[in-house]
Amino acid sequence: MPVIDTDVHEELTDLEELLPYLEPQWHSYVTDYGFHKLAIRGGMPYALTGGNRLDWSDEDGRAGTTVAALRRHLFDQEGESLAVLNGFFYVSVLSGQFEFASALASAYNDWQVEHWLDPEPRLRGSVHVVANDPAAAAREIDRVAAHPQIVQVFLPTVADRQYGDPFYDPIYEAALRNDLAVTFHHGPATRTLVGFPRYFAEWHTLAPPLAAMSQLTSLVFNGTLEKYEALRFVLLECSIGWLPWAMGRLDENCREYRVEVPWVKRLPSESIRANVRVSTQPLAGMTRQEFMSVVEGVESEEIFMFSSDYPHYDADDASTALPKGLPDGLRERVLYRNALDAYPRITEPVG
Amino acid sequence: VKVVVCRSRELAPGASRSVAAGGGRVLVHRAEDGVLHAVNDRCPHNGARLSGGRIERLITSDAIGEYVLTARWIVRCPWHRYEFELENGRCPVDPRKRVRVYRVADEDGMVVLER
Numbered sequence: 001m002p003v004i005d006t007d008v009h010e011e012l013t014d015l016e017e018l019l020p021y022l023e024p025q026w027h028s029y030v031t032d033y034g035f036h037k038l039a040i041r042g043g044m045p046y047a048l049t050g051g052n053r054l055d056w057s058d059e060d061g062r063a064g065t066t067v068a069a070l071r072r073h074l075f076d077q078e079g080e081s082l083a084v085l086n087g088f089f090y091v092s093v094l095s096g097q098f099e100f101a102s103a104l105a106s107a108y109n110d111w112q113v114e115h116w117l118d119p120e121p122r123l124r125g126s127v128h129v130v131a132n133d134p135a136a137a138a139r140e141i142d143r144v145a146a147h148p149q150i151v152q153v154f155l156p157t158v159a160d161r162q163y164g165d166p167f168y169d170p171i172y173e174a175a176l177r178n179d180l181a182v183t184f185h186h187g188p189a190t191r192t193l194v195g196f197p198r199y200f201a202e203w204h205t206l207a208p209p210l211a212a213m214s215q216l217t218s219l220v221f222n223g224t225l226e227k228y229e230a231l232r233f234v235l236l237e238c239s240i241g242w243l244p245w246a247m248g249r250l251d252e253n254c255r256e257y258r259v260e261v262p263w264v265k266r267l268p269s270e271s272i273r274a275n276v277r278v279s280t281q282p283l284a285g286m287t288r289q290e291f292m293s294v295v296e297g298v299e300s301e302e303i304f305m306f307s308s309d310y311p312h313y314d315a316d317d318a319s320t321a322l323p324k325g326l327p328d329g330l331r332e333r334v335l336y337r338n339a340l341d342a343y344p345r346i347t348e349p350v351g
Numbered sequence: 352v353k354v355v356v357c358r359s360r361e362l363a364p365g366a367s368r369s370v371a372a373g374g375g376r377v378l379v380h381r382a383e384d385g386v387l388h389a390v391n392d393r394c395p396h397n398g399a400r401l402s403g404g405r406i407e408r409l410i411t412s413d414a415i416g417e418y419v420l421t422a423r424w425i426v427r428c429p430w431h432r433y434e435f436e437l438e439n440g441r442c443p444v445d446p447r448k449r450v451r452v453y454r455v456a457d458e459d460g461m462v463v464l465e466r
Contacts, residue, residue: 166415223415251445255396256432258444262412262419267445 001332002350003318004339005074005083006279007185007236007307008123010116011064012037012089012108021107021114026100035100042093042158042189046200049313056311063311064088067119074310075122078318081336081350083310084124084343085116086236090156090187092131101130102140109144117149124346126154126183134167138174145178151343152181152234157211159191164215164222172228179344181277183234186211212238213246216276220250223263225271232342236279237309241290244297247272273300277342279307280334281316288323301330305338356455356462362387369402372466378402379455379464380437382424388437389455389464394428395448403429409436409443 012018015030015037022030029035052063056073064070074080089108094101105128117125127144129137137153144150153175155163163184175182186208193210197203212235219225219233250268258264283291295301306322309315322331340346354372356379362368367380369392376392378401392402409423425434425443435442435450442448454465 227415252431254444255434255442255448258434259410259427259432262410263415263417264444 002081002336003079003306004336004346004350005080005308005310005318006234006305006339006342007281008070008074008083008085008310009064009088009312010067010070010085010112011062011087012111013062013065018104018107018111021110023103023107026103029100037089040090040093040189042090042187043196044188044203045196046203048200051313052311053313053315056315067116067123070123070310071120074308074318078308080122080308080318082122082124082339082346083308084126084151084339085112086126086154086183086185087112087128088187089128090154090185090189091128092156093158093187093189094130095132098130098133098136102133102136105129106140106143109140113144113147113149117147121149124149124151124343126150126152127180128154129171131155131161131163131168131171134170138170141171141174141178141180145174145180148345150180151345152183154183154185156187156189157184157208157215157238158187158189159193159207159211159214162215162218162222164218164220164224166222169227172224172231176228176231181232181234181343183236184212184215185236186238208238209242213242216246216272217250219276220254220268220271221261221264223261225268225275226263226265229271229275232275232277232344234277234279234305234342236307237281238278239282240278240280240294240304243272243278243303244294247298269299273298273303276303277305277338278303279305280321281307281309282314283316283321283323286323288325291323291326295330301333302338302341304334305342306335352466354464354466356464359457359460359462362462365406367402367406369400370464372464376400376402377453377464377466378426379462380406380424380426381462382406382437384422387455387457387462388424389453390426390435390437390440391451391453393450394430394433394435395450396428396431396433399428399430401426401428401435401450405429406437409434411443
């Protein structure tokens with residue numbers, strides 16, 4: 001059966017890799033002024049035990065840095081058909097000097113095309129943008145979307161940015177006119193609703209789903225899902241068990257407070273089923289019964305899409321991640337059919 | 352079955368009554384424009400008496416930040432604030448939630464409900 005992996009992370013080994021793609025007026029920031037890509041990681045305070053799976057890492061502990069390794073791990077060993085790159089370079093997190101941030105985004109996008117998309121036709125890519133400058137982001141989307149393997153716009157989820165705000169509409173409009181999905185993923189700058197807790201275990205439990213819930217709620221009640229009903233919004237790596245609860249609470253609050261948000265015409269659960277897709281990893285060994293209860297809770301087999309989170313330590317394997325005994329139609333939907341729906345530009349037969 | 356609610360002059364514009372009819376209760380309201388409405392006086396959500404809620408103009412919108420006061424009337428449930436349109440019983444955002452609507456009219460100086 002074909003497999004589309006919706007969450008794969010390619011990574012720079014060094015920021016200086018971007019210099020050939022970066023406009024010259026910005027080179028000094030990288031070479032002389034001390035800007036480091038860790039600045040984009042937003043101050044995550046944890047030491048961690050290494051972020052990557054060791055059998056996918058080189059002797060320096062790096063993984064996801066070469067297309068040859070990715071090809072071997074995902075396509076040869078795991079038998080995946082297509083993989084969508086999300087990077088690990090969340091330039092939208094920069095909250096100042098947007099011109100430099102936009103230049104970095106452009107350089108990264110061109111690096112991604114040359115080092116990943118052009119050499120490997122089974123990869124699909126993202127447009128990385130500076131969300132704080134929507135007009136520039138829209139121009140970058142129009143520019144990079146010219147590459148046929150680009151399938152989505154990438155926006156990092158942080159807890160204090162409301163992506164339903166119409167401020168971001170130029171980004172959604174650019175995504176729509178280029179047939180791209182809009183994808184959200186947490187990053188090291190994503191805080192929980194009480195900031196960075198003392199331990200990574202706390203952060204890793206809470207930050208991804210809380211940020212996803214916050215952003216989804218914003219997209220619902222600001223009317224973004226209905227305004228852009230032809231657009232697909234993808235939530236990555238935020239767990240799935242909370243979604244039935246959230247859909248129920250969103251519906252209930254919509255009935256109770258419709259007068260406050262009268263531009264919302266449909267129940268949130270209907271809008272979510274229509275144009276939100278959610279990746280599966282981390283499934284954490286869910287049983288068939290547990291997985292089916294979530295699918296039944298969201299009343300749709302069309303929401304969840306397989307993702308590995310390659311090359312991170314808690315990655316899910318395409319061959320073993322989904323519980324055994326799922327109905328064939330559902331397995332097929334999760335492994336690739338729902339992704340075909342989520343990404344309008346992925347239309348070719350896969351397998 | 353026709354049920355006499357009250358004399359017409361006893362139900363002024365903006366006034367409501369809850370009357371027993373057919374084993375249940377019906378909310379009868381004369382809107383400020385003089386039009387009579389009658390709906391089941393029981394919220395389909397948790398069973399509250401809608402007659403304890405507020406009758407308001409329906410607010411709609413075509414864009415975020417825009418609030419348009421319409422000529423249509425809703426009753427807002429006193430418990431969870433669900434809205435139901437008096438004209439058709441619809442909950443504006445959830446077609447699965449609905450209250451039954453009854454015919455009501457002024458007949459020979461009396462407000463008469465058909466149930």
